[in-house]
Amino acid sequence: MSNDLNKEANELNKGVNDLKDEQVQLAINNSNDEQSYWSNVKRQYKKNKRAVFAIYVVGFLALIAIFADFLANEKPIVCKYEGKISAPVFKGYMVDAGWAKWPKQFQNVEWKDLDYDFAVWPLIPYLPTNLDFRNDKFVGPFEKQNVKSRKWRHRLGTDQLGRDVLSGMIHGTRVAFLVGIVSMTIATFIGILLGSLAGFFGDNELKTSRASIIFGALFFFPAVFYGFTSRKYDINNFGQFLLSLLIFFGIITLGIFIGKLFKKIPVLGKQVAIPVDILITRLIEVVVSVPVLVLVLAITAVLSKPSILYVMVIIGMVRWTGIARFTRAELMRQKRLEYIEASKALGFSRVRSLLKHALPNSLSPVFIAVAFGVAASILIEAFLSFLGVGVPVETVTWGQLLSASRKATDAWWLAIFPGFAIFITVTMFNLIGEGLTDALDPRQKR
Amino acid sequence: MLEYIVKRIFIFIPTLIIISMAIFFLNLMAPGDPVESMLNLSSGGEAGGNMADKMSGEEAYLKKRAELNLDQPIFYFALTSKAYPDTLYRIPRKWHRETLHKMIGTYGNWEQINAYYQELQSFENDVIQVKRDSLNPKALIKIRENIGNLYNNSEEEKVTKYFSNIESYIDDAPSTMALSGSFTALKDAHNAVLTKATKWKTKIPKFSWYGLKNQYHIWFSNFVQLDFGMSLQDKQPIAHKIKSNIAVTMTISLLSILLTYLIAIPLGIFSARNKGRFSDNVTTTVLFVLYSLPNFWIATLLIIYLCSPENLNWFPPYGLGEFSEGMNFFQKLGVRAYHIVLPLFCWTYGSLAFLSRQMRGGMLNVLGQDFIRTARAKGLEENRVIYKHAFRNSLLPVITIFGNVFPAMISGSIIIEVIFSLPGMGRMLLNAIVFKDFPVVFTLVLLTAFLTMLGYLIADILYAVVDPRISYK
Numbered sequence: 032m033s034n035d036l037n038k039e040a041n042e043l044n045k046g047v048n049d050l051k052d053e054q055v056q057l058a059i060n061n062s063n064d065e066q067s068y069w070s071n072v073k074r075q076y077k078k079n080k081r082a083v084f085a086i087y088v089v090g091f092l093a094l095i096a097i098f099a100d101f102l103a104n105e106k107p108i109v110c111k112y113e114g115k116i117s118a119p120v121f122k123g124y125m126v127d128a129g130w131a132k133w134p135k136q137f138q139n140v141e142w143k144d145l146d147y148d149f150a151v152w153p154l155i156p157y158l159p160t161n162l163d164f165r166n167d168k169f170v171g172p173f174e175k176q177n178v179k180s181r182k183w184r185h186r187l188g189t190d191q192l193g194r195d196v197l198s199g200m201i202h203g204t205r206v207a208f209l210v211g212i213v214s215m216t217i218a219t220f221i222g223i224l225l226g227s228l229a230g231f232f233g234d235n236e237l238k239t240s241r242a243s244i245i246f247g248a249l250f251f252f253p254a255v256f257y258g259f260t261s262r263k264y265d266i267n268n269f270g271q272f273l274l275s276l277l278i279f280f281g282i283i284t285l286g287i288f289i290g291k292l293f294k295k296i297p298v299l300g301k302q303v304a305i306p307v308d309i310l311i312t313r314l315i316e317v318v319v320s321v322p323v324l325v326l327v328l329a330i331t332a333v334l335s336k337p338s339i340l341y342v343m344v345i346i347g348m349v350r351w352t353g354i355a356r357f358t359r360a361e362l363m364r365q366k367r368l369e370y371i372e373a374s375k376a377l378g379f380s381r382v383r384s385l386l387k388h389a390l391p392n393s394l395s396p397v398f399i400a401v402a403f404g405v406a407a408s409i410l411i412e413a414f415l416s417f418l419g420v421g422v423p424v425e426t427v428t429w430g431q432l433l434s435a436s437r438k439a440t441d442a443w444w445l446a447i448f449p450g451f452a453i454f455i456t457v458t459m460f461n462l463i464g465e466g467l468t469d470a471l472d473p474r475q476k477r
Numbered sequence: 478m479l480e481y482i483v484k485r486i487f488i489f490i491p492t493l494i495i496i497s498m499a500i501f502f503l504n505l506m507a508p509g510d511p512v513e514s515m516l517n518l519s520s521g522g523e524a525g526g527n528m529a530d531k532m533s534g535e536e537a538y539l540k541k542r543a544e545l546n547l548d549q550p551i552f553y554f555a556l557t558s559k560a561y562p563d564t565l566y567r568i569p570r571k572w573h574r575e576t577l578h579k580m581i582g583t584y585g586n587w588e589q590i591n592a593y594y595q596e597l598q599s600f601e602n603d604v605i606q607v608k609r610d611s612l613n614p615k616a617l618i619k620i621r622e623n624i625g626n627l628y629n630n631s632e633e634e635k636v637t638k639y640f641s642n643i644e645s646y647i648d649d650a651p652s653t654m655a656l657s658g659s660f661t662a663l664k665d666a667h668n669a670v671l672t673k674a675t676k677w678k679t680k681i682p683k684f685s686w687y688g689l690k691n692q693y694h695i696w697f698s699n700f701v702q703l704d705f706g707m708s709l710q711d712k713q714p715i716a717h718k719i720k721s722n723i724a725v726t727m728t729i730s731l732l733s734i735l736l737t738y739l740i741a742i743p744l745g746i747f748s749a750r751n752k753g754r755f756s757d758n759v760t761t762t763v764l765f766v767l768y769s770l771p772n773f774w775i776a777t778l779l780i781i782y783l784c785s786p787e788n789l790n791w792f793p794p795y796g797l798g799e800f801s802e803g804m805n806f807f808q809k810l811g812v813r814a815y816h817i818v819l820p821l822f823c824w825t826y827g828s829l830a831f832l833s834r835q836m837r838g839g840m841l842n843v844l845g846q847d848f849i850r851t852a853r854a855k856g857l858e859e860n861r862v863i864y865k866h867a868f869r870n871s872l873l874p875v876i877t878i879f880g881n882v883f884p885a886m887i888s889g890s891i892i893i894e895v896i897f898s899l900p901g902m903g904r905m906l907l908n909a910i911v912f913k914d915f916p917v918v919f920t921l922v923l924l925t926a927f928l929t930m931l932g933y934l935i936a937d938i939l940y941a942v943v944d945p946r947i948s949y950k
Contacts, residue, residue: 252556256682261558264582317496320926320933324888325906329500329922332910333507410771414892417773420910436777437896440785450774458769 072395075470082466085459092456095201096208100124103155103198106142110150120153143183156183157195159202159427167193169442188444190435194427196444200452203429207456210343210412211405217347219401222354227393229311229355230362231385235304242299243290250286254279311359315352323349327411331421339412339428342421346408354400361393395471402464406457413453429453482938489930496926497700500919501693505551507915510571512542514709514913528605539569545706546695550687553694560585560678563685568594572629580631584670585678593666597627600663603656612650619646620653633671640664700923710914718905718917719924725797726890726901729817733825733889741829742875745836746863749871752841761837768830772889776823776896783819792819795898820897824889835878839871872943880929880936887925 077083101108106119113136125131143156157163163185165177172188187197258279259266266272293299323346330345331337365371366389374384416422416430424431429449436445516537542548550566560581568574573594580590601624607617623639623646630636647653647660699706705715744760751757784794798812843849844867852862890903898904902921909917 252684253682256556256558257680260556260682261582261679264579313492313495316492316930316933317499320492320496320929321922322888322925322929324891325922325925328891328906328910329503329918332913332915332918333503335508406769413771414773418892418895418907420907433774433777436781440781441787443781446774446777446781450771450777453771453774454769457771458766461765461769 072470076466079466079469082462082469085462085466088455088459089463092204092459093208096205099201099205102153103157103159103195103201104153105156105158105161107147107150107152107156111148112136112145112150114148152182155186155195155198155201157185157198159194159199160425161194161198163189163193163195165193167191169439169445171442172444187448188442190432190442190445191438196432196448199427199432200429200448202427203432203449203452204456206339206426206428207409207412207453210339210346211409211460213340213343214346214350214408215401215404217344218351218404219354219397220351221348222351222400223358223390223394223397225311225314225351226355226358227362227385227390229308230359230393231366231389232305232307232381233363234306234308236381237305237307238302239287239305240290240294240300241303242293242296243287244303244305245299246286246290247283248286250282250289254282254286257282308359311355315355318349319352323407324411324414327415328418328420331415334421337421337423339422339426342412342415343408346411350404350408353404354397357396357400358393361396362389365389365393399464399467399471402460402467406460406464409460410453410457478941481941485934485937489934493927493930494697497697497923498693500923500926501696504915504919507913509913509915511545511709511915512538512547512571515541515545515707515712528602531602531605535569542569546692549695550691551693552691553688554684554686557683557685558585558679559681559683560587560675561683562587562591570628576629576631580670582679583631584674584676586670586673586675589666589670589673593663593670596659596663596666597624600624600656600659603659607652607656610650610652613652616646616649616653620656636667640667700920705920706916708909708914708917710909710912710917715917715920719902719920722900722902722905725899726887726894726903729821729824729893729899729901730890732817732821733828736821736825737829737832738875741832742836744833746840746868746871748833748837749840749844750863761834764830764833767826768834770827772823772827773892773896775826776819776893779819779823780896792816797899820893820899823896824893827889832875832878835874836871839874840867843867843870869943873940876936876939876943878936879939880933887928 095102100120100123104120104123106123108120109116109118111117115134117134117137119137119142122131122133126133166185166189168191170176170185170189170193172186174188176184178184185195185197187195187200189195190199258275262271262275262278266275290299326349327342327345331342334341371384371389374388379387412422412428413430413433416426416428417434419431419434422428422431429452432445432449433453436442436449439445539548548567548569561578565574565578565581568577577590577594581587584590601621604617604620604624607613609617620643623642626639627636630639643660647657696706703716705719707713708715708718711718744764748757748760748764779792780794782788783791793816796816798816800809800812804812849862849867852866853859857865887903887906890901891907892903893899894901894904895907906918906921908914909921
């Protein structure tokens with residue numbers, strides 16, 4: 032009897048357990064339906080047709096930028112010359128990298144005048160720097176051009192020196208994308224670093240003993256001295272500079288470490304907070320107070336040699352503030368959430384909960400800032416090369432092509448096409464930024 | 478409230494000082510010797526000329542240097558090594574100072590280096606005093622060229638090369654043979670520098686305190702008193718140049734701000750009220766396109782198509798126009814307005830689009846909130862809901878932007894003034910940058926920073942006025 036009862040109870044229990052399992056399974060399924068945060072964002076983003084379109088356009092432009100050398104080049108892509116088949120464009124990369132040398136028949140040649148057995152030419156058989164003396168002084172795309180055949184026409188005309196405009200546009204895409212990517216990489220690095228420090232530690236959570244602060248400050252001057260002042264004439268490359276930084280931070284760390292030894296002494300060992308947030312917000316205020324454009328202009332003026340690399344670095348060094356602000360605000364929100372509390376309770380260190388938990392969850396707004404930042408840096412570069420400041424003359428950029436139109440008011444192709452390229456690129460990145468803003472907005476109904 | 482404003486201003490001052498220091502040190506990194514630029518000398522150009530020329534040149538140089546306060550120490554203090562003398566800043570020529578600085582960094586024995594420098598100078602004087610005859614002109618010129626090189630270079634191989642150059646020319650003529658005595662002394666002095674090197678001294682830190690009489694202090698206190706120094710380009714006081722350029726920039730930017738706010742706010746409200754309708758879609762799209770159009774492209778296109786004889790010749794392509802005699806006030810105003818239309822348009826449309834979009838966003842945000850629904854539910858008419866309840870709250874994002882108006886004004890003015898050749902601050906800045914006129918560049922940068930921070934200050938205060946919920950305790 033009791034056995035039966037037990038059996039019954041067991042079966043009932045089993046039924047209940049099955050039911051529970053089922054419910055759990057259902058819940059899991061449901062949560063799969065709900066999907067993760069990022070797939071939600073993706074779905075939200077896809078609702079914005081313009082933003083999706085912008086992604087495709089940017090992808091297309093990026094392809095142009097990557098394959099610029101194969102789209103517009105003075106060398107054939109593949110050719111057979113004096114009985115040998117070769118791929119000069121590809122070979123050019125090897126030569127530039129120092130891994131190969133031009134064979135004798137190709138040294139200092141005018142590629143177009145060689146007598147090939149066969150040759151596959153790029154779509155535009157000109158480099159932006161090639162001077163075509165037969166078609167100089169602004170020949171338009173529809174005007175009569177002094178070329179061998181249709182293939183050699185300058186499809187978007189030439190400038191004063193006979194340089195092909197379409198080729199310049201294609202290689203200009205590469206410059207624009209490089210500027211956007213490099214400068215925003217630098218800006219993102221600085222911005223996330225400072226923004227997360229300020230947001231996570233705030234004004235009273237990074238604590239250390241008074242002795243550490245005192246010794247850290249005391250060791251600051253020797254750190255500057257041995258890191259930079261006394262090595263002033265040794266720092267002539269990036270490796271030396273890194274070594275200097277290492278010395279600098281090493282000495283400061285040493286100071287802090289010595290401070291730690293005084294932990295037991297009552298007055299010196301007292302824990303005080305470092306106002307990280309105040310310090311970093313002030314720094315942001317200082318950087319923001321000079322308009323980016325004016326600052327970039329002033330710094331490029333100080334540099335002795337114009338270089339597109341400097342321009343990228345400078346833009347990156349002054350455009351990080353937006354990213355830092357976004358990161359800071361988001362981290363301030365995140366650190367009040369329960370999971371950070373939980374990671375604290377589990378005994379994880381502050382640094383670990385910052386790096387492994389809080390930061391990855393706070394990065395989404397950074398994407399917005401980066402998208403708008405890329406647009407802005409491309410615009411700044413175009414602006415600088417339009418003015419002819421900071422960007423070397425031999426680098427062909429959209430801004431430089433556009434500025435050439437000011438000298439010849441009837442060369443409409445120089446005014447329309449490069450300007451349009453700048454406009455489209457900037458607009459597309461802005462659209463992506465807007466799409467991200469909407470998609471990441473927590474108020475949006477999912 | 479008052480407390481907040483006072484506190485805010487107190488934060489403003491240290492920030493300004495830090496910015497001024499950053500700009501000052503950027504200025505120090507600028508290439509070229511400002512004294513030489515002021516005197517229209519080419520850098521290191523010392524070949525040729527006789528003793529009297531050299532003396533008067535030296536005198537003029539020292540006088541100008543003192544005038545520009547460049548004979549003072551650079552900053553309140555300096556962190557150097559034991560090898561450096563406190564008084565290195567007293568060496569007048571910038572190039573010489575840099576060479577000596579580098580030598581001390583490499584060899585660490587100021588005593589010998591100074592002796593070598595003295596020898597080099599006395600050797601130069603000896604060379605200048607040699608009378609020209611038929612045999613020696615080429616040798617003299619070559620020797621002095623090499624002396625100039627010695628002043629600017631300190632690497633051992635280079636110095637040896639210049640020494641051997643001089644040696645080869647000294648034997649050219651009997652008159653130059655007489656120099657060999659002082660030349661040997663020079664070589665000995667350089668040898669002493671090499672043999673008695675005390676590199677370890679460069680590894681011992683030294684802190685020197687210079688007090689208030691230093692270049693930064695003088696520069697910044699003059700700046701606060703609106704004395705900005707001299708322009709290198711045309712030797713005019715910078716304050717004077719600014720005065721003659723500021724009117725154009727101020728007029729156009731004030732007009733532009735006024736237009737922006739007058740159009741953008743109603744447009745934003747209109748767009749928000751008609752959200753989702755055709756009119757809103759059109760406005761939003763147009764505004765987005767306007768916002769993304771680079772103004773230097775539009776300005777270029779406008780000049781080509783509306784201002785050139787080949788196309789439509791409707792507007793003047795550059796300048797502000799000339800007044801002819803007998804024009805009355807309104808005719809003059811007409812001339813100015815005619816010239817200003819296009820620049821004003823290019824200056825305004827970007828910020829106009831940006832502000833309208835912000836206003837629309839802010840308004841939509843407010844209109845979605847509960848208190849607006851309540852207002853509607855209790856039967857208020859729509860206009861009252863919008864202007865009485867929603868408007869004030871939607872102003873917040875617009876006010877934040879007011880802080881950006883000043884920087885936008887200055888950077889916006891650069892391109893428009895350059896393209897339309899308007900005599901304003903932006904063009905002045907670009908000219909200064911192109912001609913490496915650093916005093917003007919850094920004065921303008923600091924002024925811009927000051928104005929920008931002022932803009933943020935005003936925006937913060939306005940914020941507090943509009944939104945009483947915000948307390949700044």
